[in-house]
Amino acid sequence: MDEAELLRLAQRGDLDAFNGVVLAHQTRAFNVALRVLGDGEAAADATQEAFLSAYRNLHSYRGGSFRAWLLRIVTNACYDELRRRKRRPATSLEDLGPETEDGESEVEAWLASTADGPERLSERTELVHAIQDCLDRLPDEFRIVAVLADVQGYDYDEVSSAIGKPLGTVKSRLARARARLRDCLQRHGELLPAAFRLHGEASS
């Protein structure tokens, strides 16, 4: 059964059909939330909230790209969580603790699946942490665009629809996010891949 058929059934209240759609999209949705929020547990909560919200608002889905429609809901769930953190800054600091552990275990799982030797394992782990750290340092609106466009590879139009801003805003925010990330990552020089480092040294 294809996605359009599952969605038609789900719109008539078929929860199993909707859960079929959830299975197809949950990894992507969770990864968006994880990179935007930088916290595995908060990302899981935001993802769950997004799917619940998607089910509740399924009547407003009028065909077209479900991926883009869902992305907007996931983005909004992330915005909600970021706003919650701003209201309770103390809690967000505590949340950063388990995030690191959670991120590490996920990274180890990914690293274990690659063919790299053990000596490169820690390097890659550190690189992932460095990138996430630089992402976390970005202003929220820059980070969301960088995650959607670069980390997840959505095109400009999908990003524009997800954040509800014009294309020009997406281009501008992405350019500035990339510039800041580049400057931030430069400080982790030895962790960066050779190509990245070469350019950094050449320009200095």
Added chain:
Amino acid sequence: MTRLSRLPPRDLEALSAHADGRLSPVERQRMDARLREDPALRRALDEIRATSALLRALPSVRPPRNFLLTPEMAGVRRRWLGYPALQLATAMATLAFFVTVGLDVFAPVAGSVAFRAVAPSEEMAMQAPALQSALPTEAGAAALEAGAVSAVAETAMPAVTATEMSVADAVQESAPNAPPSLEPGEYASREVPGVGGGGELPPAPLEAATPPPSAPPAESGAAALPGCEACGGDQLLPAATAAQKVAGEAATPGAEALTPEQPAAAMPEGEGVTPEAYALEPQTQMEPAAEVPPPAGLPIVRWLEIGLAGAALLLGGLSLWARRKTG
């Protein structure tokens, strides 16, 4: 080393869009020409590409759990939809309750005549003996009425005056031992048709006068007013409306004609009681309408208020319950 964030924003945006192949053909040509000339710009473009590639290389993380919705989670939706509806219903019931109470309190005559149905007859019964006790004889009562009529006529309220006159007539007709009573009655029946030309006015006061003679003479002063209340709209109301057509001219001379019949002593007394007579007026006017629904138990307005208050409380309780249930 150049810091990308120090590039002019326009160049930075153009390079970033170029890296994604999102420049228009014209922009792209222009940018390519500049890139050939400017090695620093080329480096900046490479750095942007490298940064983007690094981010894309971030591993996709397997979610720690499934995000499948359970029927309980989906069921939350129905309760949450019901909660605002309950809230709205509570607000509406409360609003309707206050509007009803407001109408009841601030517009008792216009809004809820039925509510007042019991009250006037009770007030009348209380005020009538008070009037009687203030005066020794029925003749005095007639004098009081005459005084009241003259006082009212001076304030130019023809309709009320006519009503008072017919009441005065009834009082005087019902009291046989009061000599002056006949003349004003005759005057009214003689004078009013002459001015107004209305033929139905004289029979009305006469009909109104018919029931009281059966009452004992001692009570006639007090009995006359409730008697009129009993005679209802059929007799009093046409008289009043006919007199309205005649206007104040007919009533004022009538009232003035009454005063000389009584000694001067009656006048100050009558003037002294005038406020009470005023207080009586609206009730005597209201009686015909108020008589229509029989006063049986609580009026409809009260039942409505009780019902709405109950509904508001019940809905409010349900809203609180729903809120606690859904967390």
